[in-house]
Amino acid sequence: MIPSNERKERKMESAYHRHDISEKVWQLLEPLLPGQRGQWGGIAQDNRRFINAVFWVIRTGTLWRDLPSDYGKWGSVHQRFIRWHPSGIWERILEILIQDPDYEWLMIDASHANVHLHAAGARGR
Template sequence: MRGDLTDEEWAIIGSLLPPERGRWSRPAQDNRLFLNGMLYVLRVSCPWRDMHERYGKWNSVYVRFRRWAEQGVWDALLETLVELGLTVTGRSVPP
């Protein structure tokens, strides 16, 4: 789908995300699908409940988003991308 991570982007980001393990967790290979769902919500500025069903159950994606936030995954991911020179720094995001 338009806006989803390319294979090149996923090759960089995929290994930076934690594996999802546990009795109720979905397998880590769903990380790409879930991340694309998270990016979709951010890109179109819709409520989680309106996330496109292509990405799975909205609540499952939201729960993983919150868990990653609580675990510091987003901060670590951004820090790594900055260190790799893969982000634009010093510019504000356009309105």
Template sequence: MRGDLTDAEWAIMGDLLPPEHGRWSRPAHDNRLFLNGMLYVLRVGCPWRDMYERYGKWNSVYVRFRRWAEREVWDALLDTLVDLGLTDDWQPTYDG
């Protein structure tokens, strides 16, 4: 879908994301799908419930988004992308 991560972008970012563990967690291979869903919501500014179903269950994507925010995964991801010169130095804003 337009706006989803390309294979080249995923090759850089995929290894920067944590694996998911636990009895109820979705497998880490869903990280690409979930990340695309997160980026879609952030890009268009829609409520999580209005995220396209192709990205998975909205609540599962949202829970992983919040978990990554709490673990500062977003900060580390952005720092790495800035260090690689792949994005401007900017701070994301998200409403929990």
């Protein structure tokens, strides 16, 4: 029998993973990612865990520093996220995912963001 504190811990861990991508989505995304066999730089063994970590941050709207340790060290995940940006990987991933209506959660609502009046489209007087 599993002790109650261990059951509680396992339940919490599984709650984090409800945001993880499905096998179907992984099959679509995997070829887009760096670290494939035959490419310079070696094979990335944890691309899926990394993608799941990024999606967890997106879906929960939390800070990088609050990333559960199941996904790795938050600083490493954040640095990798930043490193991937210049190559256009995130744009390619988004282009694939927006074709599926179930991924509407990827759209960002920035209505809460404070911007300068000129940026917000306010008319001058």
